[in-house]
Amino acid sequence: METWRLVTTWNAQPAFNLGLDEALLESAGAPVTVRFYSWKPGALSLGYFQRLEDVPAALDARAVVRRFTGGGAIHHQRELTFSIAAETEHPLYRGPIAESYARVHAAVARALATLGVTAELRGERSLASEREGTGMCFHKSSPLDLVWNERKGVGSAQRRSKGRVLHHGSIKLGTTPLEGDIATLEHVARGLEPESFAPRLREAFEAHFGVKLVADVPDALERGRAKELAVRFASDEFLRRR
Amino acid sequence: MRPNDRKYAQSHEWVKLDGDVAIIGITDFAVQELSNGNESDLVYCDLPDAGRMLAAGETFGEIESVKAVSDLYAPIAGEVLETNAAIEDHLEILSKDPWGAGWIIKIKPESKKLDGLMDAAEYEKFVASKKH
Numbered sequence: 001m002e003t004w005r006l007v008t009t010w011n012a013q014p015a016f017n018l019g020l021d022e023a024l025l026e027s028a029g030a031p032v033t034v035r036f037y038s039w040k041p042g043a044l045s046l047g048y049f050q051r052l053e054d055v056p057a058a059l060d061a062r063a064v065v066r067r068f069t070g071g072g073a074i075h076h077q078r079e080l081t082f083s084i085a086a087e088t089e090h091p092l093y094r095g096p097i098a099e100s101y102a103r104v105h106a107a108v109a110r111a112l113a114t115l116g117v118t119a120e121l122r123g124e125r126s127l128a129s130e131r132e133g134t135g136m137c138f139h140k141s142s143p144l145d146l147v148w149n150e151r152k153g154v155g156s157a158q159r160r161s162k163g164r165v166l167h168h169g170s171i172k173l174g175t176t177p178l179e180g181d182i183a184t185l186e187h188v189a190r191g192l193e194p195e196s197f198a199p200r201l202r203e204a205f206e207a208h209f210g211v212k213l214v215a216d217v218p219d220a221l222e223r224g225r226a227k228e229l230a231v232r233f234a235s236d237e238f239l240r241r242r
Numbered sequence: 243m244r245p246n247d248r249k250y251a252q253s254h255e256w257v258k259l260d261g262d263v264a265i266i267g268i269t270d271f272a273v274q275e276l277s278n279g280n281e282s283d284l285v286y287c288d289l290p291d292a293g294r295m296l297a298a299g300e301t302f303g304e305i306e307s308v309k310a311v312s313d314l315y316a317p318i319a320g321e322v323l324e325t326n327a328a329i330e331d332h333l334e335i336l337s338k339d340p341w342g343a344g345w346i347i348k349i350k351p352e353s354k355k356l357d358g359l360m361d362a363a364e365y366e367k368f369v370a371s372k373k374h
Contacts, residue, residue, distance in 0.1 A: 049286040049306050070286070070306040095373070097310050098278040142308050158310040161301075165310075 004032040006202065006213040010195055014043035014065045017081070019230030022068055023222045024085035025159060025166035030222075032090060034205060034213060035083040038194045042077025044178065047137070047157070051242045055135035057178040066239050069157035069168045072137035078174035078184070080194035080201065084167040092209065093165045101144045101156065104167060108154055109146060111197070111204035112171075115188045119146045119153060127151055129182045138172070138182040153183030173197060244269065244366065245341050249359035251317040252368065256341070257356060264320060264351040268305075270340045271369050276307040281337035283308040289325040289347060296320060296349065298358075303346070305333075317359055320349035 009020065017037055024033050044061035046052065048070050055073045058064045084104065086093055093100045102121065109119040122145045129151035131139035137155040141147070146154040156169040172184040173192045185192050202213050218226065232238050244250075248258035254272035258265045277283040286306040296302050296316040303314040325347050329335050336344040360368060 048304075048311050049288075068311070070311040071308075096278060097275055097307070101309060144309065156309075160310050160312040162313070 002032075002209075002211045004034055004205075004209075004211050004213050005030070005216040007033060007035045007216060007218060008198065009035065009037045011038055011040035013230075014039055014041075014045070014063050014076070015230040015234035016226065018045070018065060018067060018233040019228070020218065020222070020226040021083045021085070021166055021168070022229045023218065023225040024083070025161060025164055026225060027085065027222050028162070028164065030085070032084065032086040032092065032211075033216075035085075036194070036198045036201065037081050037083075038079070039076040039081070042075065042176070044073055044075045046073050046135075046239075047071040048159075049242060050135055052240060057134065057136060060178060064239060065233055066241070067157070067168065069159045069166065071155065071157040072140055073135050074137045074155050074170050075176050075178040076170065077176045078172065080171045080173060080197050082169045082171070082201065084165075084169075086165055086167075088160060088163050088165050093167075097158065097160075098144055100158070100165075100167070104156070104169070105144070105146045105154065107205050107208035108169065108171065108201070110208050111201040112146075112148070112153075112185075114200045114204070115185060117148050117185065117188055119148045119183075121145070122147045122152070125150075131180075136179060137170070138179050148183045149187075151181065151183035153185075171197070171201075244362045246362040249317070249356040249361060250365035250368075251315065251359055253315045253317075255315060255317045257317045257359065259351070259354055259356070262350065263323065264318060264349050264354075265345045266317060266347050266349065267340055267345045268314065268336065269365070269369075271372075273336050273340050273344075276305065276310065276312060277337060278307075278309075280308075281334040284333035284336060287314075287330060287333060287346075289330065290322050292322050292324060294322045296322060314346065316349070318349075318351050318353070318356060320351040322347055322349050324348045 041062040043063035288304045301313045
């Protein structure tokens with residue numbers, strides 16, 4: 001059975017979270033690495049190409065950073081964030097990008113089903129969570145997004161570089177004033193913490209992909225690189241680069 | 243069959259010589275991978291300034307589709323002469339005409355030898371291997 005690494009970092013600083021993800025993306029030759037994490041303080045992250053002034057909620061966030069994955073802004077609070085770093089030739093990511101989303105979302109849906117939530121790909125339906133002009137990821141959807149209660153509940157994005165991929169995902173456990181009326185797990189598990197949802201997601205990944213997730217820590221090179229990259233993610237220059 | 247008047251990189255860029263200039267773009271396969279057949283799925287791109295020196299294999303830009311940000315790589319070394327301003331606001335041109343109007347940058351190549359790149363037939367086989 002294939003073994004993947006599982007790196008867990010709860011309540012980590014925003015710039016560290018992004019620095020470690022990019023370090024894992026750069027880590028050529030590493031096994032598939034899955035990360036489960038959360039943010040302290042709860043930060044708003046802009047998509048790589050977004051302009052700060054196009055996201056009004058950024059004014060009300062305790063911390064704001066810019067991701068290196070695309071898409072809309074996310075308020076990382078009341079959520080479990082996951083990332084997957086792998087070679088683009090790995091069966092999980094090989095072929096059309098859309099199909100790789102479908103594979104990962106099927107595993108996430110499996111974890112949600114353990115709480116009685118039936119999450120489905122949006123397809124062509126219209127959602128109650130759509131909002132114009134907010135720049136927020138959860139207010140704009142594509143056919144590949146996972147939805148329940150007619151709202152978007154999982155945001156995801158990929159960065160592909162040098163034959164590797166970094167896949168980000170945010171699973172909303174509860175909502176925040178900056179994201180409003182979106183799909184969360186509040187109605188089935190009030191006050192659910194990311195640490196409590198993580199075992200369900202781990203088991204769903206293992207069962208869906210037929211792999212073993214082994215708890216691990218980043219190696220010394222990855223940790224060093226994460227620290228270097230975190231400096232950039234903490235910088236005002238990078239935040240305001242668009 | 244893809245155009246035989248240019249060479250192809252494994253990272254799905256093409257390069258075509260036009261006198262002393264090399265024109266670089268991305269292939270229909272790359273566009274399809276990024277856009278999933280929906281031309282409005284390509285949303286942003288970042289292109290280099292004229293005058294920048296590129297090494298072969300170096301990242302020269304980035305392109306965002308609805309679902310992924312991907313790097314663009316220089317198939318050969320040279321100095322950037324011009325970028326295609328028309329595509330920055332109209333990325334659908336890449337879907338409509340990746341071989342012509344959808345060119346991305348023009349460079350002054352260090353060498354006109356396109357060593358290590360694939361011809362159309364070789365690229366065809368390479369792409370076929372990616373589909374399985």
